[in-house]
Amino acid sequence: MNTMNNDHIKIRVTNLTKRFESLTVLDHIAFEIKAGELVAIVGPTGCGKTTFLNTLSKLMPATEGNILIDGEEANPRKHNISYVFQEPTCLPWRTVRDNVAYGMEIKGIPYKERMERTDRIMDIVGLSSCAHLYPNQVSASMIQRIAVSRAFAVEPDLLLMDEPYGQLDVKLRYYLEDELISLWQKLKSTVLFVTHNIEEAVYVAERILVLSNKPTKVKTEIPVDIPRPREFLDPKFMEIRNHVTELIRWW
Amino acid sequence: MAYEEIAVNKPLILKILPFVSVGAFLLLWEWIVVSGTVPSVLLAPPSQVFTLFINKLSEPNPDGAVLAVHAWTSLQEAFLGYGLSLLVGIPLGLAMGWFKVVEGLARPIFELIRPIPPIAWIPLTVFWFGIGLTGKVFIIWIAGIVPCVINAYVGVRMTQPALIQMARTYGATDWQIFCQLCIPSALPMIFGALQIALAYCWTNLVGAELLAADTGLGYLITMGGRLGRPDIVVLGMISVGISGAILGFIIDCIEKKLLAGIRR
Numbered sequence: 434m435n436t437m438n439n440d441h442i443k444i445r446v447t448n449l450t451k452r453f454e455s456l457t458v459l460d461h462i463a464f465e466i467k468a469g470e471l472v473a474i475v476g477p478t479g480c481g482k483t484t485f486l487n488t489l490s491k492l493m494p495a496t497e498g499n500i501l502i503d504g505e506e507a508n509p510r511k512h513n514i515s516y517v518f519q520e521p522t523c524l525p526w527r528t529v530r531d532n533v534a535y536g537m538e539i540k541g542i543p544y545k546e547r548m549e550r551t552d553r554i555m556d557i558v559g560l561s562s563c564a565h566l567y568p569n570q571v572s573a574s575m576i577q578r579i580a581v582s583r584a585f586a587v588e589p590d591l592l593l594m595d596e597p598y599g600q601l602d603v604k605l606r607y608y609l610e611d612e613l614i615s616l617w618q619k620l621k622s623t624v625l626f627v628t629h630n631i632e633e634a635v636y637v638a639e640r641i642l643v644l645s646n647k648p649t650k651v652k653t654e655i656p657v658d659i660p661r662p663r664e665f666l667d668p669k670f671m672e673i674r675n676h677v678t679e680l681i682r683w684w
Numbered sequence: 685m686a687y688e689e690i691a692v693n694k695p696l697i698l699k700i701l702p703f704v705s706v707g708a709f710l711l712l713w714e715w716i717v718v719s720g721t722v723p724s725v726l727l728a729p730p731s732q733v734f735t736l737f738i739n740k741l742s743e744p745n746p747d748g749a750v751l752a753v754h755a756w757t758s759l760q761e762a763f764l765g766y767g768l769s770l771l772v773g774i775p776l777g778l779a780m781g782w783f784k785v786v787e788g789l790a791r792p793i794f795e796l797i798r799p800i801p802p803i804a805w806i807p808l809t810v811f812w813f814g815i816g817l818t819g820k821v822f823i824i825w826i827a828g829i830v831p832c833v834i835n836a837y838v839g840v841r842m843t844q845p846a847l848i849q850m851a852r853t854y855g856a857t858d859w860q861i862f863c864q865l866c867i868p869s870a871l872p873m874i875f876g877a878l879q880i881a882l883a884y885c886w887t888n889l890v891g892a893e894l895l896a897a898d899t900g901l902g903y904l905i906t907m908g909g910r911l912g913r914p915d916i917v918v919l920g921m922i923s924v925g926i927s928g929a930i931l932g933f934i935i936d937c938i939e940k941k942l943l944a945g946i947r948r
Contacts, residue, residue, distance in 0.1 A: 490853045509855040516853035520844045526868045539854040
């Protein structure tokens, strides 16, 4: 929705290749993401989704290819890249509030602004009531929410999410997916959401990139032009879901 | 949503247990000596040790100093050595855990020195520093530094890789990761080191004083042996034990206060 009037290309990935000795994991991957777009990435199990994200986030050097953010080579020190990991990454010695502010602290955002943004985001995701608690005093879903809030709070150029809700139960996942969409709509971040849950991808994304088996390429991309809020039983929703399932089925 | 913290009280029986075990131990000990199972020339009964304790509070003979002087000498030596081993060992261990260069430089030397028992340094120490305070502090320092280095090193190494990756994606520098993630992650291990190092220091204090001293609790034990007075030996041993336990308890309290934020 908020991308319809903004066709500026934010992320341009060209020729991205990653080899471990003779094993080619990523094979000349190329795609573009528009500013403020929420793109989901799905692919068969073991297709190298995590390697893909690690290369994109620069945690791992690429063998070949470029990742350009606003036309410049991506650099974690210079660009705002956020990464929400599958596993919990809250600092146990910081309160919920200080955890949400942590990313901004590293980025050197001034104290006053940091606190304003923290408060705003905690309000949106409903963390305000437990701002003073420590991570071991809140539930697993809260912990993932903290990580998501921390990632949005730095107002990232690119937000990478690696199956952030993979370990939560269905009800919580629906709830957090809605929360993610509302955060994304309010903050207009550019999000790349990796999941192996096709329904989740169709529910949150504006576009789905389907990856192939190793060596991984972008097999195809599918626009999801369903108005929000989306319904799982909407015939269009089911059509896209079945189409994506057909593309990556490995059974 | 309402969050509430609930304090759980320890049952009374668990609070009493430590006193029961100490009391039973003392009674058994008294009985063994009084009944003649162990002759009193070999072991002094607790009652006799207690009488001597009261006596030694004001009487410097036969070993040359009142108990407080011995204890104070030992405490001074122990604390100097302990403090220095924390001051050097913890930063060294932390740096070895995170900075490859420091690890490469310091680790081989450390691994070589580590297996040498601190009391093996005594002769060299006497050559270098004589029998004064410095030499004993040196021995105690050697003893205390080992657990400090190891625990701080392991503590840094145990930092969750996911946390480090998270910080890296936000663009954190190595120094930021070290200060903001590795050191807090290592804190519980470091507090473990405070306890272990204290125990090592206190143990080796006695060792250091056995050979070269004129006051101190270790010296008291040695003199008791030379004079054939098991009550003095036992008094020295108990003094070492009790003061060590008190120090350990104090550190435990400090640890609980400081680590209140790191609840795991």
